Amino acid sequence: MTKKHTYRTLVLLLLVLATLFLGACKPSGEPRFRDVEQLKPENRITHMEMIRQYGALRVVTEYNSISYFLYRGQPLGFQYEMLQKLANHMNLPLEVSVSNDLERNFSDLREGSVDMIAMNLTVTSRRKQDVAFTEPFLQTRQVLVQRKPAEWDKMNQKQREAALIRNQLDLAGKVEYVQAGSVYEARLRTLSNEIGGGIDIREVNLESERLIQRVALGEIDYMVCDENVGLVNTTYFPQLDVGTAISFPQHVAWAVHPRSDSLLKVIDQWITSYRKTDNYAILYHKYFNNRHSYRNIHSEYYTLGSGKISPFDAVIRKESERIGWDWRLLASVVYQESRFNPDAVSWAGAFGLMQLMPITAKSYGITVDSSPEEQIRAGASFIKWLDERFEDVIVDPDERIKFILASYNIGLGHIQDARRLAERYESDPNIWSGSVDKWLLKKSEPEYYSDQVVRHGFARGIETYNFVKDIMDRYEHYKNIVNNDVIARW
The missing domain is CATH 3.40.190.10 (Periplasmic binding protein-like II)
Incomplete structure (x- = not known):
């Protein structure tokens, strides 16, 4: 279990x-x-x-x-x-x-x-x-979201107000859309009873921001949401009005x-x-x-609206498919290494989107002048090479990912040292969390980096420990929000 x-x-x-x-x-x-x-x-x-x-x-x-x-x-x-x-x-x-x-x-x-x-x-x-x-x-209140009249920016305030619903009695006969399961439906039913009926309430499986967008685009006329959410969205959709309250202030x-x-x-x-x-x-x-x-968040790099994580998604998807990875995982690696900056250079000389060290980069034929596509391809090829070093001993693909990431960061030799320490001290050499990661951390202590099974000496394992954790945590966020249309082959 x-x-x-x-x-x-x-x-x-x-x-x-x-x-x-x-x-x-x-x-x-x-x-x-x-x-x-x-x-x-x-x-x-x-x-x-x-x-x-x-x-x-x-x-x-x-x-x-x-x-x-x-x-x-x-x-x-x-x-x-x-x-x-x-x-x-x-x-x-x-x-x-x-x-x-x-x-x-x-x-x-x-x-x-x-x-x-x-x-x-x-x-x-x-x-x-x-x-x-x-x-x-928080405190908020429920408000009506409606479009301002055509050419509203050419009207004075009195003309605009005359064209908008400001009296709740005028909601009778109108179709109101709300998110299914929300408090808005109950409030509208109460309001409909209070004004003698007539509000046509439609519950749909769309969250408030999607419904707001539909009002803005003219696909529906009215919906109800929290005032603070509505006000934020009027920044992006200035043609919307959220000035008509339909509830008292409420706690959130x-x-x-x-x-x-x-x-x-x-x-x-x-x-x-x-x-x-x-x-x-x-x-x-x-x-x-x-x-x-x-x-800013409604730019092309606001992922909910665009489906994009970075300017390099196309090549990340392509290279992920080539090596059998989920593209969102590789994107998390690129972010961790360079924040998607192809000109990044570390204090140690690692460079580019994938932050390859010069000797590794040379073996894959890239230099500081290589294109972003070439950089990502080289990094993906290195990841594939590391995968092949572990695939026969760490059968669980999800577990193997952590060893690949750790090796990418600190070098294969140090990870093999940590696996040997784990085995020597009766831990599982094929489990990362709570086992090999612990022994990698101990490689900064003389008692352990001087151990007879250790071949590569001292290692500052905390950086690699955090490297793996940060990438995997970010990958979970990417999976939460971004669809995966590239099938991983483990």
Whole structure:
């Protein structure tokens, strides 16, 4: 059983066995819970303890131009940056999955597949029946998104206002689109009842930014979203108006399972403290008030809109297919090595997009004057050569990737030394995390780099350890956001 499956089982054991008396109040067919306080003290384990045993905080978030996205190959976003700071505070790695399907996310939370839903969730009494909300980190209100009249920029303010819906009574007879599973549908139904009916509400499986774009392009006339999201999007679509509110101000928060008291306490304490900091104010301004940054992310290197990671995607895809790699993994390597700068030169003399050392570059026929295409091809060929060194001994392709990356960074000899140390001291020489990576780190200590099985002496393993981790972490972000239409052959 994998670590992930074991962890999920533990979460379910806590959450499904956690409050028997609540089960009697629920309709048949829904999960029954047993009060954790009724378990024997020696068997009690909190959600936070299970998270630490698993070794990562698992969150699901949404991908859009505010919460989580890629820009020039780098993961960014209001939610993402807040989550990184929370994970650092908890001293835990962050394991991010993405889904814009709200109903699925709430289901995954109930089932224990994720620890937290990290989205701009509006706090409502209905939702409180199913989840526990954190301390709010934002306030917003729901607004109508509509197009300004034709030639609006030639009208005065009074003329523009006369052409727009400002009175909620005028929504009767109009078709309103909302994201399925969102709070907007419930609010519109309430509003429709309040004005005597007539609002035609259409739920669709598109998140708010996609619906905003449809309004801007004239494909639909009206939709509803949070005001802060709408305001940000008017920077990119100035023909849109978001000045008509359809709700009072509402709190926005994250959600955890209602029995995750220990996790909720940690998050609430952190949010309460973090909201008061200058760092939070800067982060909020960066994503909600900075119109210049929003225009930038809607460039060709804003991945959600363009599908692009870098200017070199075409050759990265081509070379990845040649060596049997997922192109997003190779893109992560290129970003790590050069930030997609073909003119990059390191202090040690490594150069180009793939940062090959001169002696390695020479063996593949490239120089500092070689084209980006030639640089990437040479780096991919070197990766393929390293793959061939390991394929007979490390059969698991996912595991082998880490050894290839480590060897690419520090050299094959040092990695073989670390494998021999692992074997000598009864660790698995074919497992990277927690085994060979540990022995590579020890190669900076005289006791180990002087060991009889070591042939290549001292190595500063921490840089390679971080190199592998950073590339694999970024690869997960790329997989979250960018489709893979090049099939990897392992």
